[in-house]
Amino acid sequence: MVSLNFTLIAQVVNFIILLVILAKFAYKPLLKALDDRRAKIIDDMDSAEQTRLDAEALKKEYTKQLANAKKEASEIIDKANKSAQTMHETMLQEVQKDKENIMAAAKEQIEQERTQALQDVRGEVIALSTQIAGKLMRQQLDSAENRAAIEKLTDEALTQKQA
Amino acid sequence: MGIAEAASSGGVLEYMPKEIYPGIVINMQTLYMSWLTMAIVAIIVFAATRNIKEIPSGIQNLVEMFVEWLNGLMDNNMGVAGRRIAAPFVITLFLYLFVGNEIGMLPQIGVHLSSPTNDVNVPLALALMVSVTVYIYGVAQKGLIYFKHLIEPFAIMLPLNILEEVAKPVTMALRLFGNILAGEILLEVLYKLVPFLVPNVWIGFSLVIGFLQAFIFTMLTVIAIAPAFRSEQK
Numbered sequence: 070m071v072s073l074n075f076t077l078i079a080q081v082v083n084f085i086i087l088l089v090i091l092a093k094f095a096y097k098p099l100l101k102a103l104d105d106r107r108a109k110i111i112d113d114m115d116s117a118e119q120t121r122l123d124a125e126a127l128k129k130e131y132t133k134q135l136a137n138a139k140k141e142a143s144e145i146i147d148k149a150n151k152s153a154q155t156m157h158e159t160m161l162q163e164v165q166k167d168k169e170n171i172m173a174a175a176k177e178q179i180e181q182e183r184t185q186a187l188q189d190v191r192g193e194v195i196a197l198s199t200q201i202a203g204k205l206m207r208q209q210l211d212s213a214e215n216r217a218a219i220e221k222l223t224d225e226a227l228t229q230k231q232a
Numbered sequence: 233m234g235i236a237e238a239a240s241s242g243g244v245l246e247y248m249p250k251e252i253y254p255g256i257v258i259n260m261q262t263l264y265m266s267w268l269t270m271a272i273v274a275i276i277v278f279a280a281t282r283n284i285k286e287i288p289s290g291i292q293n294l295v296e297m298f299v300e301w302l303n304g305l306m307d308n309n310m311g312v313a314g315r316r317i318a319a320p321f322v323i324t325l326f327l328y329l330f331v332g333n334e335i336g337m338l339p340q341i342g343v344h345l346s347s348p349t350n351d352v353n354v355p356l357a358l359a360l361m362v363s364v365t366v367y368i369y370g371v372a373q374k375g376l377i378y379f380k381h382l383i384e385p386f387a388i389m390l391p392l393n394i395l396e397e398v399a400k401p402v403t404m405a406l407r408l409f410g411n412i413l414a415g416e417i418l419l420e421v422l423y424k425l426v427p428f429l430v431p432n433v434w435i436g437f438s439l440v441i442g443f444l445q446a447f448i449f450t451m452l453t454v455i456a457i458a459p460a461f462r463s464e465q466k
Contacts (some may be wrong), residue, residue: 074259076262076263084443096277099277109286
């Protein structure tokens with residue numbers, strides 16, 4: 070029932086035939102495909118990891134740049150504010166100075182004109198008085214008449230002056 | 233006796249020995265079943281590898297699943313370098329045993345299907361091949377110094393080591409042979425005792441045993457081959 074015979078040899082031959090055929094035609098592509106796929110997956114995962122690291126580095130850099138830009142912007146604004154403030158003060162001072170200059174000039178001119186006017190009036194009064202005195206001296210001195218004459222002369226002189 | 237008569241007479245153990253040349257006896261049933269098993273394995277593997285796609289589907293997926301699994305076993309035991317060399321042998325061995333073990337459980341309509349592994353010649357042939365393969369790999373990897381493991385750790389252990397080298401294939405072969413033969417005999421007995429349901433449950437169980445024995449045999453093969461590559465890893 071259980072006996073060893075040449076089936077054993079036949080089986081060895083059978084198995085070797087099967088092994089050779091499969092190894093030659095089937096396993097090579099199959100095992101290669103498996104290895105290739107494994108390599109590809111490892112490769113893909115590596116490159117994905119690399120891409121992730123790159124993206125992270127890029128993000129870090131952008132964040133840094135953004136912070137820098139913000140800082141710069143606020144610096145620029147500060148500077149502008151400061152310079153505007155300075156300009157404002159300078160202009161205020163200048164305006165104040167101008168105002169004082171103008172006021173001083175105006176005052177001087179007014180003083181001058183007043184002096185001039187007084188001088189003019191004085192000259193006029195002197196001339197007028199001289200005229201009146203002359204005319205009075207030339208005329209008869211009658212109290213009432215004199216008075217009327219003086220008034221008349223004065224009026225005439227004034228009219229003359231006004232004319 | 234033809235195949236049909238063998239089935240109807242319940243001849244699970246009908247190996248149909250035939251003296252093809254004087255003194256050369258071959259069990260024809262075993263030989264036919266072995267050829268059938270080879271054909272099925274070859275068809276499955278060729279179908280899976282005929283049009284290899286990067287994203288596997290269908291039968292390629294199935295075969296790749298087994299191959300990846302065996303590759304994992306080999307990677308763990310003999311390293312990637314050893315796996316590249318031993319993979320075809322181990323994968324073929326597993327597929328042959330798996331298909332061969334299950335063939336005897338198929339419905340026997342008209343033809344008598346038996347597992348080739350239910351003939352002690354077949355498991356013994358495979359086990360001896362494993363032993364020889366181990367020595368071939370060992371000598372190929374390390375040279376004749378590989379034989380030194382027979383006198384380790386002491387020279388006095390030589391007889392015991394030789395006994396172990398002989399016992400290993402014999403136990404491997406008998407374990408497989410006994411399990412498969414017992415499964416088929418019990419199935420036949422169950423058909424005679426309870427024609428319905430119970431044999432089907434036993435078939436389910438036997439299919440698991442068939443896979444398990446194929447796996448055990450393959451695993452022992454991997455473990456036996458591993459030392460041939462191990463010092464490579466140092």
